[in-house]
Amino acid sequence: MKQLITNIHQLVNVRSENKLLKGAALAHLPIIENAWLVIDQGLIQNFGTMSAISELATFFDQTIDAAGATVLPSWCDSHTHLVFAASRESEFVDKLKGMSYADIAAKGGGILNSARKLQACSEEELFQLALPRLQEWMLLGTGAMEIKSGYGLTVEAELKMLRVIKRLKTVSPIPIKASFLGAHTYPLEYRNNHEGYIQLIIQEMLPVIAKEGLADFIDVFCEDGFFTKEETIRICKAGAQLGLKAKIHANQLNLSGGVEAGIELNALSVDHLETMDAATISALAASNTIGTLLPTAAYFLRMGYQPARALIDAGAAIALASDFNPGSSPSGNMNTVVSMACIQMKMLPEEAINAATLNGAYAMELASELGSITKGKRANLIFTKPLSSLAYLPYAFGSNLIEKVMVSGKFL
Ligand code: NIG
Ligand code: FE
Numbered sequence: 001m002k003q004l005i006t007n008i009h010q011l012v013n014v015r016s017e018n019k020l021l022k023g024a025a026l027a028h029l030p031i032i033e034n035a036w037l038v039i040d041q042g043l044i045q046n047f048g049t050m051s052a053i054s055e056l057a058t059f060f061d062q063t064i065d066a067a068g069a070t071v072l073p074s075w076c077d078s079h080t081h082l083v084f085a086a087s088r089e090s091e092f093v094d095k096l097k098g099m100s101y102a103d104i105a106a107k108g109g110g111i112l113n114s115a116r117k118l119q120a121c122s123e124e125e126l127f128q129l130a131l132p133r134l135q136e137w138m139l140l141g142t143g144a145m146e147i148k149s150g151y152g153l154t155v156e157a158e159l160k161m162l163r164v165i166k167r168l169k170t171v172s173p174i175p176i177k178a179s180f181l182g183a184h185t186y187p188l189e190y191r192n193n194h195e196g197y198i199q200l201i202i203q204e205m206l207p208v209i210a211k212e213g214l215a216d217f218i219d220v221f222c223e224d225g226f227f228t229k230e231e232t233i234r235i236c237k238a239g240a241q242l243g244l245k246a247k248i249h250a251n252q253l254n255l256s257g258g259v260e261a262g263i264e265l266n267a268l269s270v271d272h273l274e275t276m277d278a279a280t281i282s283a284l285a286a287s288n289t290i291g292t293l294l295p296t297a298a299y300f301l302r303m304g305y306q307p308a309r310a311l312i313d314a315g316a317a318i319a320l321a322s323d324f325n326p327g328s329s330p331s332g333n334m335n336t337v338v339s340m341a342c343i344q345m346k347m348l349p350e351e352a353i354n355a356a357t358l359n360g361a362y363a364m365e366l367a368s369e370l371g372s373i374t375k376g377k378r379a380n381l382i383f384t385k386p387l388s389s390l391a392y393l394p395y396a397f398g399s400n401l402i403e404k405v406m407v408s409g410k411f412l
Helices: 023-027 050-055 089-096 101-106 111-119 123-139 155-171 194-212 229-241 258-264 278-285 295-300 308-314 334-345 349-356 358-362
Strands: 002-012 031-040 043-049 062-065 070-073 075-077 142-148 176-183 217-222 245-250 269-272 290-293 318-320 381-384 402-407
Touching: 002 050, 023 308, 023 349, 031 050, 043 050, 075 334, 075 349, 075 358, 089 101, 111 155, 123 142, 123 155, 123 402, 155 176, 155 194, 176 194, 176 229, 194 229, 217 229, 229 245, 229 258, 245 258, 258 269, 258 278, 278 308, 290 308, 295 334, 308 318, 308 334, 318 334, 318 349, 318 358, 334 349, 349 358
Parallel strands: 002 062, 002 070, 075 142, 142 176, 176 217, 217 245, 245 269, 269 290, 290 318
Antiparallel strands: 002 031, 031 043, 070 381, 381 402
16 A cells, blocks of 8 residues: 655655754754655655646556645654553542641552552453553553552562553554563562562562563662662663663652663663752763653652753753553543643753654564654654644644544554
């Protein structure tokens, strides 16, 4: 099946070569004005300007008039917790009424609340709950997604979560990557026996995960009161022996050592980064590790935003992701993430779009097939409503500016 798309107002993020974007390179977003695009078997085959369309061969199975839409590569959401048993809006209301995070945790809230509910859910129920969520974010332009475990916290429940993600991979039209986050928090029964839980992760969970191919990456919540830098390194090294690269929850609430752990481990990404200082910023910028910023989590928790400008100015590779989860970011809307990155973190629209597409793809090791308009990549595309300029997209936050979404050459 060969498709021709005509009358594209702007074809965004067109690249002939693939490169992780660091520092100043993030501000360069290559665009073809007034473009056509050819898709063959769901893959981008060619593109050019409408003024030169007569040079194209004439046979196509389908011609689509984009009618002035701007066309972008789909969002690559490289950090989500899509699989969970129940929302947590009652904790949200408790917090509005003045309860602290510690009060809620003492009542068995937070991650442990999600774990208790997930443990009681069957694999089938979790799968059925996750599917419509995936659909919702796909319709808002997400064309690839990473999903973490971490609400299981027992051998059985962590494996159950990862098997749900594996099943999602088989039915999902968009690529999905799985991260094993058994080290999300210490279960109550291991509160005073950290070594016991680490042994459970390394001896009981990881071997089954490797045997059944249940994860692509390994993640640890490296944070004061959760996992230390040393514990993070130990767990990630055990994962690395089984071929799992690290993607770490780092420096969300404190200078936790998570960034340093990530650099030492040559992690694919360190994610969150609300709490950074000059030393961690320059160390990250000098490394090959991607800094994945999650502005909607900072927003929902009323925290200071990630220092995107300082990171970019220092030369770091930045990705943007939603952190979709029931506790700290109950939205997986990447359009909101991109807006918030511009409005609150002063990223330029070009920087935010690059960070949410190509660098997001890199943060999932999917850059060879997604993240830009490049020959041979998958035609996972966003068609916008008519835009006065590309900056209108992050500027008009809250408007749904997506006209339609294409996945592997098919409109959803
Ligand atoms: O990425 N920071 C740790 N984990 C999740 C949220 C945990 C929860 O409250 O469910 C996050 O924000
Ligand atoms: Fe997270």
